[in-house]
Amino acid sequence: MAWYNSPGPENDVVISSRIRFARNLAGYPFTSRLTPQKARDVIVEASAALTGGDKKYKVIDFTQLTPAEARSYVENHSVSPEFIESRLPRALVENEEEGVAVMLCEEDHIRLQVLRPGLALREAYEKACELDDRLSAAADIAWDENLGYLTHCPTNLGTGMRASVMMFLPAMTLNKQIGALASSLSKLGLTMRGLYGEGSEADGFMYQISNQVTLGITEENTIKKLSDVVLQIIARERQLRASMMSDAPDRITDTVMRSVGALRYAHMMSSDEFLKHFAYVRLGISLGIVKDISYEKLGSLLVEVMPATLTLKAGHELGPTERDLARAKYIRETI
């Protein structure tokens, strides 16, 4: 069970939470200055230190994957697009059950990530600390008393931590409150971006909110600050949804049910169109309009109908039309 198909706290507004630590092994140049052999040495040393030989963690050599296989890991948010575009040896240490996905030789030697469904920053943080402690007990990590964890890019110095929450904000988007929200967040040292673009129904009304500050603040305070703000946003979003239902229940119900119909019966569907219908059906579940589709079942589509993941299911390359047909078919069979 992964972040996109499992239940989590505050699921109606928060899709997932992520904690990421950036770490580097002492004694090696940072990633952009690694030779291929040194990158392989980093991978061997880091993966051994992280896993301690525990077989529940898979170590996936990304140089051995096909483009579609590599891309599917981007689509389920395990790795970044930059990771699969790199030409250096690189690997992923993962345990899907725990939400653990550690990139080796991305921008830093070790990008330790834990993803959890819903609002679960503390749980994700505790798992990340467990892995980080095991890593730093077994390997020398680049660290300085004043600058903290030493990272390839100076903006990550200090905690090296990025705490983020993926939020679903249809009511705030439709009521044009996202701009003001982004501006307020910036004043608090937080940043916000649309998940796939600038934030609209074509992006599923999804946004990622993260901390920006990493030096001069503890990890615990970073998480507390982010959680406090997220709870306020949750309250605002729910209030706006209630107002929308009170002001125009028929119009919203009609929009939601048209999207249910499209997902259940469309013969072809593009990614953009899917995200729009996904968003309205998800809103419909939270408003009690849609009673026979769960967040988990709908959430699974978010990853399963992405282009590379569809290609892997088909077992061969798909052209754009074939992908749109395959997507619609998979959705009809799931929903």
Place this chain on the structure above:
Amino acid sequence: MLCQKCKMKQANVFFKQTINGKTTQLCLCEDCAAESGIGFDFGFGLGKSFMPGLFGSVFEALSDGISSDFLGSQSTFTEKRCPMCGASFVDITHSGKVGCAKCYETFAPELSGTLQGIHGNVKHIGRRPKRIA
């Protein structure tokens, strides 16, 4: 040899300038070199280019007839490089990233203003590794 500007610290940044056949040399410590604007501003890939006018004025201010064969075999341009990864400050400003952990120590004077700009005047108060080398 001592830095020509402060006359206190050891010089380890050496420059040679030749204009119209006349060569002058400059020997500075890291701090005076950074203060004099000899070098690059760290700009995350948007680094300012080298400022020859400022460089020239430093030469005029400090040059006092030092012989062009003073450095003997040091006849080529010498810039500071990280002893661990070989990165120069030019490399860092060009890419926006440092080359290794040692760069933070090697280029501490050059980086201090930039780190302060990003993070403010703070130090780390968060987690530490279980094992510190």
